[in-house]
Amino acid sequence: MKHSVYIVVATLITLIEQIYARSCVVDSFKVKEDFDIQRYGGTWYAISKKDPEGLFLQDNISAEYTVDEDGTMTASSKGRVKLFGFWLICADMAAQYSVPDSAVPAKMYMTYQGLASYLSSGGDNYWVIDTDYDNYAITYACRTLKEDGTCNDGYSIIFSRNPRGFSQAILRIVRQKQEELCMAGQFQSVLQSGAC
Known part of the structure; x- marks a missing residue:
């Protein structure tokens, strides 16, 4: 009888793990519907970020x-x-964006280059997960996938139009989206002191 209980418990745990893993599959992440690239333009300030592996902008x-x-x-x-x-030094980067699938304009591909020799160049996905265009934008990129479709090396930046941050209502939206990206608790605040 004990053996049967252990099998049932082990099976339930396996099912729960599979359900959780499926929810973190990168291709299942929702992006901003009807993304309007014209409204997205303008200045954004990073408020928090989850870095990828390697050298990445620190603050400001x-x-x-x-x-x-x-x-x-x-x-x-x-x-x-x-x-x-x-x-710590100020650095400049430049990027160009393309939309591989015009049916999903919020899923872009970003080609970037550092404007100094010590900065990296390359390309990443650049997905706009959510934005209201006037206050916040949540971006996401996964550089490498695991075999199960979850992200092995990803990053996300939470942007604001205001360098001082968000209201409590917008913070609730941002936290929910961090959960949906399977990145809750992985973000660090970005200092905006005007140093650059």
């Missing part, structure tokens, strides 16, 4: 998104980066 991060009439978007970003483990 802002991005100026420019959208051409044809919908092509570019960005000029800046922020402080830590070099050699102790030296």
Whole structure:
């Protein structure tokens, strides 16, 4: 009898783990419906972030998104980066965005380059998970996937139009989206002191 109970419990635990893992499958993440790239343009300030592996902007991060009439978007970003483990300097990045599937304009691909030799260049997915265009934007990228479709190396940035942050109502929305991205508790605040 005890053996049967253990089998039932083990089966239930396995099912719960599978359900949880499925909810964290990157392809199941919802992005902003009817994303309007024109409204997204303008200045955004990073309020919190979950970094990927490797060198990443530390603080005072802002991005100026420019959208051409044809919908092509570019960005000029800046922020402080830590070099050699102790030296904080302001750095500039540039990025270009393309939309691989016009049916899902919130799922973009970003090609970026550092404007100094010590900064990296490359490309990542750039998904706008949610935004109200006037107050907040939640972006997400997964650099590598695990075999089960969950993210192995991902990052997310929570942006605000105001460098001082959000109201409590918007914080509730942001926290819910962090849960949906399976990143709750992984974010760190981004200092906005005007250093860059």
